[in-house]
Amino acid sequence: MNPIDEIKQTRNEARKVHDANADVCFLALASPEGEASVRTLVLRDINENRFSLFINQSSPKWQLLSKGANYQLLLWYPSQQRQFRIGGRSEPIDSEAVRTNWHRRPAGSKYLDYVYKEFAPQSSSLDSREALSVEIERLKSLHKPDDMTPPEEVTGVDLIANDIEMLDLNRDDRIHDRVRFTLSAGAWSSEPLVP
Numbered sequence: 720m721n722p723i724d725e726i727k728q729t730r731n732e733a734r735k736v737h738d739a740n741a742d743v744c745f746l747a748l749a750s751p752e753g754e755a756s757v758r759t760l761v762l763r764d765i766n767e768n769r770f771s772l773f774i775n776q777s778s779p780k781w782q783l784l785s786k787g788a789n790y791q792l793l794l795w796y797p798s799q800q801r802q803f804r805i806g807g808r809s810e811p812i813d814s815e816a817v818r819t820n821w822h823r824r825p826a827g828s829k830y831l832d833y834v835y836k837e838f839a840p841q842s843s844s845l846d847s848r849e850a851l852s853v854e855i856e857r858l859k860s861l862h863k864p865d866d867m868t869p870p871e872e873v874t875g876v877d878l879i880a881n882d883i884e885m886l887d888l889n890r891d892d893r894i895h896d897r898v899r900f901t902l903s904a905g906a907w908s909s910e911p912l913v914p
């Protein structure tokens with residue numbers, strides 16, 4: 720069994736029934752000091768064992784990922800009663816692909832990427848919400864969304880899985896099905912785990 724096929728199939732089924740989690744994932748990171756952080760992100764693409772995310776280089780998560788921080792990616796599809804925990808290494812995505820996609824983003828997301836570059840990094844403190852509104856109005860007066868170009872800091876990251884754990888809750892007897900998949904020399908092997 721290939722866990723990537725399992726994930727793709729589960730995600731497709733989740734999409735069909737409008738599962739709110741079908742297009743998102745939960746990324747946990749550990750800092751060098753061992754401080755944990757977790758956030759919801761749009762899961763852009765799954766290509767072979769690569770899970771693609773789009774992020775901004777001003778963000779704390781990029782600061783960690785770019786230094787090779789340990790991560791775990793969690794997928795949970797309530798409609799399918801299936802959870803996947805994914806581990807491995809990470810790699811920046813070829814920025815051209817990210818820049819092409821950026822043009823399709825909603826106006827608000829484009830203005831925020833300009834905010835991160837010209838006003839304050841993502842996740843930094845604001846003096847007031849009003850200060851951000853003033854900055855957004857300033858940017859709107861200068862740029863029409865269709866004419867905007869992606870700042871250099873717009874980037875993506877591929878999480879390249881070599882360790883995937885599936886938990887399937889679809890058994891009537893509640894003795895859940897739990898399997899760990901490990902990628903070695905290009906082939907996935909699996910072992911059952913105590914659920």
Ligand SMILES: Cc1cc2nc3c(=O)[nH]c(=O)nc-3n(C[C@H](O)[C@H](O)[C@H](O)COP(=O)(O)O)c2cc1C
Pocket residue numbers: 743756757758759760761762773774775778779780781841842
């Ligand atoms: C449904 C949902 C989707 C999100 N998608 C993204 C995303 O694709 N990229 C992103 O940078 N932040 C996204 N966010 C915001 C992040 O969860 C987070 O608040 C932000 O990226 C700052 O994270 P950081 O301080 O850990 O770097 C999303 C949040 C939600 C609730």
